[in-house]
Each structure stands twice: as C-alpha cells, then as structure tokens.
Amino acid sequence: MPLAVRILGLSVFALGTSEFMLSGLLPAVADDMNVSIPRAGLLISAFAIGMVVGAPLLAVATLRLPRRTTLIGLLAVFGLGQVAGALAPSYGVLFASRVVSALACAGFWAVGAAVAVAMVDAGVRARALAVMIGGLSVANVLGVPAGAFLGEHLGWRSAFWAVALATGIALIGVSTLVPRIPLPAERPRLRRELRIYRDRQVQFGIVLIALAAGGVFCAFSYLAPLLTDVAGLSDGWVPTVLALFGIGAIAGTTAGGRIADAHLFGVLLSGTAASTVILVLLALLGQVAAAAVGCSLLLGFSAFFTAPALNARLFNVASAAPTLAGATTTAAFNLGNTGGPWLGGTVIDAGLGYASPAWAGAGLTLTAIGAAGVSLRLHRRASASRVVAGADAGQPENQVRAPIR
Structure with missing residues (x-):
C-alpha cells in the first residue's frame, strides 16, 4: 500500500477525532459557554449536517481543481477551524467554527477517497479505502479518549489545540508525500x-x-x-x-x-x-x-x-x-x-x-x-x-x- 494512502489515513484520524470528541466534552463546553447541554449538543448535529451537505457541494466546487492542492487547502481550512474553536469567545463563534470544519472535513473525505483509489490498482480499492476508514477507527480508540482526557485535565479548548496540531502534521505529510494526481485529459463536466x-x-x-x-x-x-x-x-x-x-x-x-x-x-x-x-x-x-x-x-x-x-x-x-x-x-x-x-x-x-x-x-x-x-x-x-x-x-x-x- 503506498505511503501516501497511509498519510491520508493519518489525516482522517485528525478529522475523525474532531468530529467525535465533543461527545466527551459537552458538559465542560456547556458550562464555559453558559448554555444547556442539549444546546451544546447541537454542535455535534451541526458537524454531521455539515458533512452531509458539504461533501457533494465541495466535490462539485473542486471538480476541476488539482487534487493535491485541493487536499492541502481543505486541511488548512480544517486546521484553522480548530484554532477558531479553541479561541472561540462565544457559543456562536464555536458553532460557526464547527460548521466550517465540517465542510472542510466533508470535502477532504470526498477528494481524499478519490485520490486513494486513483493511486492503487482496481483490485485493491477496498484495501486502500480501508486504510482511510482505519484512521477513523483509530480516532475512536485513541483520539476521542485522549480528547476527553485533555478536556478533563487542561480544559476543553486544549482538545481543539491538539487536533489543530495533528492537522498540521497531516498537512505536512500531504504536501510532501501525496503525489500530483493528473486531471483527466478531458475536463470534467x-x-x-x-x-x-x-x-x-x-x-x-x-x-x-x-x-x-x-x-x-x-x-x-x-x-x-x-x-x-x-x-x-x-x-x-x-x-x-x-x-x-x-x-x-x-x-x-x-x-x-x-x-x-x-x-x-x-x-x-x-x-x-x-x-x-x-x-x-x-x-x-x-x-x-x-x-x-x-x-x-x-x-x-x-x-x-x-x-x-x-x-x-x-x-x-x-x-x-x-x-x-x-x-x-x-x-x-x-x-x-x-x-x-x-x-x-x-x-x-x-x-x-x-x-x-x-x-x-x-x-x-x-x-x-x-x-x-x-x-x-x-x-x-x-x-x-x-x-x-x-x-x-x-x-x-x-x-x-x-x-x-
């Protein structure tokens, strides 16, 4: 399996940790933002809805853009979304940061899966996609509990900073190790x-x-x-x-x-x-x-x-x-x-x-x-x-x- 596919899996680990870690941080977020826990829970719903809507929208918007450049841009936006969440002075800003992060996450999933498939033979597509999905699995085993641990000992904002750091590492990996995927000779319509x-x-x-x-x-x-x-x-x-x-x-x-x-x-x-x-x-x-x-x-x-x-x-x-x-x-x-x-x-x-x-x-x-x-x-x-x-x-x-x- 190409190393570049594993780098995409590492990126998904960061994305997946951010997506699911709020389930262990809701009481602290609600207390800090002075909102109820159900209202804080809307931050999770906002991310899920952003993923549903963002995947096709971002796929269409980036259809004619170079694949690696698109991945780099989406990771950068996602990382900035984590920084904005860590610094959020109000619930509204935090909510907006989650929506932006979800859109970037959805776009990365869509484009990243296409890139992973393009880098391998048709006979091992499922294995390549399994590496990306594996990043999500590891996020559930390690990333989410680690986020909860950080939230308990250093405050919920520290979990956002940790994901921002992981995203930065993934960004370096994608920039240096994911090859350029040539666009089709005929422009996509x-x-x-x-x-x-x-x-x-x-x-x-x-x-x-x-x-x-x-x-x-x-x-x-x-x-x-x-x-x-x-x-x-x-x-x-x-x-x-x-x-x-x-x-x-x-x-x-x-x-x-x-x-x-x-x-x-x-x-x-x-x-x-x-x-x-x-x-x-x-x-x-x-x-x-x-x-x-x-x-x-x-x-x-x-x-x-x-x-x-x-x-x-x-x-x-x-x-x-x-x-x-x-x-x-x-x-x-x-x-x-x-x-x-x-x-x-x-x-x-x-x-x-x-x-x-x-x-x-x-x-x-x-x-x-x-x-x-x-x-x-x-x-x-x-x-x-x-x-x-x-x-x-x-x-x-x-x-x-x-x-x-």
Whole structure:
C-alpha cells in the first residue's frame, strides 16, 4: 500500500477525532459557554449536517481543481477551524467554527477517497479505502479518549489545540508525500458527472450505506445508558466499552479491507447480517453485563468489517465520477449517522427503554440486507449484459465475463 494512502489515513484520524470528541466534552463546553447541554449538543448535529451537505457541494466546487492542492487547502481550512474553536469567545463563534470544519472535513473525505483509489490498482480499492476508514477507527480508540482526557485535565479548548496540531502534521505529510494526481485529459463536466445518480446501482448503493450505518449508530449512540441503566455497569465502564468498540472497529476494517476486493458482496451480506444478529442479541441480553460488553466489541467489528465493501461498491458503480462517488459515500454514511441516532432517540422517547434502539437498529440493518440483495441482482444482470455484448463483438467469453462476488 503506498505511503501516501497511509498519510491520508493519518489525516482522517485528525478529522475523525474532531468530529467525535465533543461527545466527551459537552458538559465542560456547556458550562464555559453558559448554555444547556442539549444546546451544546447541537454542535455535534451541526458537524454531521455539515458533512452531509458539504461533501457533494465541495466535490462539485473542486471538480476541476488539482487534487493535491485541493487536499492541502481543505486541511488548512480544517486546521484553522480548530484554532477558531479553541479561541472561540462565544457559543456562536464555536458553532460557526464547527460548521466550517465540517465542510472542510466533508470535502477532504470526498477528494481524499478519490485520490486513494486513483493511486492503487482496481483490485485493491477496498484495501486502500480501508486504510482511510482505519484512521477513523483509530480516532475512536485513541483520539476521542485522549480528547476527553485533555478536556478533563487542561480544559476543553486544549482538545481543539491538539487536533489543530495533528492537522498540521497531516498537512505536512500531504504536501510532501501525496503525489500530483493528473486531471483527466478531458475536463470534467458537472452535468455528465451527475448522470451517475440515474444509475439504479448507485441509488441502491446510497440506500445500503445509509441503512447499514444508521442501524449500527442507532444503537451505538445510546450505548452508554444501556450499559449503566440496563446492564447495571458503573459509569467508569463506559469509556472501556467504547474503546472495545473501537478495537473491534480496527480489526473489522483490517479484515474487511483484505477480503472485500475478492468477495465484495460476500462481505456486504455477511457483515450486515452479523450486525443484525448482534443488535438482536444486544436487545435481548442487554441486562447481562458480560453480554452487553461482548456485543459492543462484536458490533464494532461487524460494522467496520462491512465499511470498506460499502465504499468500494459505490466507487465501482460510479467509476465515471470518482470524486462525486467519494462525496456521495461520505454523505450517505453521515445520513445514517444522523438518522440512526434520531430514530434511537424517538423509540426511547416513546417509552420503550434503552434497549429499544438496538431493536430499531436491527430493523434498519435487516432492511439493508434486502438492499444488498437487490444490489447483487443488479450486479449480476449488468455482468450478464457485458458477457452478451462481448460475445456479440466477437470476443472470447473468458475475456468478457465479469466476476460475481
């Protein structure tokens, strides 16, 4: 794997730490800014919405710009957003800094994924994307707890300064180690790029990502109250269990990235099915502490085992517009990351208890299995069409048959 791809993974570590670290800093932020904790929580929602909106917007805005220059610019803006957050004199300034950071983060994800794919052969796309996703997994295991530690001992602003420093290191790496990616000989045209959204395989790829991510984060977002109020664990166990989820995520990303290139649909179906089973077990056995902890570890593995295949599938079917494919993948994941927690909160507010988000999440992942099945059928039809077209053109059948994975 090229070193430049690993530098992109390091960059994602900084971005992911900033995205998720506020969950451990909300009380301190709320107290310092003199706002309620729910209002401080809007800072998390603002980042997620900025990711959904920013990915396609930034992809379109930078479509004709040099890729490395775009990455450098987006990282610089993101780093400045962290500095602005660290120095924010008011809630409004902090909110604005989060929106700006989210837009830059979304753009970097979209362009960075396209660059990672462009630097490797088609047969190892999933592994390259797994390296980027691995940066996010490490952010959950190391970056977020480190941010909480800094916030507790040096104040919440120190966490923003730390992310700004990590972003600076990533900026140096991207500037010196990521090669220039030549633009296509023919200048990209937005109207032609947007045609990918007419493709049913692209549409089902988006739905599959949103459902798979939404199902997992529907339950994960409310894991803390399930552990304390249902499983009966003390508050001190929560960081440990969240770290176990992250460890599972790293292992899942590594395994999924290695297998998905050869067995893409096998990873999609088995990983999503495993998440469904684990969520059902979490809902049924959540009152048993050992079962709740074990399910948390396994859920991290199954969710991120599937992630490289979800990314690679969308890049495969939208190969004519790789930057928009990266943007669409980012937006779809964040739709799930936003909609899943909303659904989990809705079932809790309905009085169904803290185990209910696991049931709701299982419903979403079960629906995702159906979407994966439809996607596989479309893939088989497209493969059969290529075989027929190649045979009509006089090519040997073994040269036109596409693998069904």
